Amino acid sequence: MRRTIAARTLDLDQERPRLLTDDVVTTLIIALEDIMTSSDGRMLFSAIAVFVALGGIGVSIRGLLFDEPSFFRYGIAGVVGGVACFVWLLNSARDGNS
Template identity: 45%
Template structure:
């Protein structure tokens, strides 16, 4: 079990960043706004990578 509550909260924030990126990229695709699409894809990549890094157990997380 991961004991870092701060990292879990940061991972939750990363999930919301990813969801916002999905929303932005879909909006950019629907309304033909290239910049919004690119920033949405960038937010998806950053949010997903942050989520994975935050929930990776570290050696200091031993029970």
């Protein structure tokens, strides 16, 4: 069987070395699902998100005080990203997905 992907022809019948076998990928996916479905994993990642948001507040204040627009932008991005992750992680726990 041959398949053309992005102007490359792959011979699917030929044995090729694989770094990640299907068993390894399946094991990794199951491990990540176990972490994210447990409330401990969600609480850990939401706590990290809170500290990212707090760091973003500090960076944005530094950008305002010392007139550094790039610090201000990255600080605001950190605040928005941290708060969004925090809310998403805790809302998914409340919806009964755990």
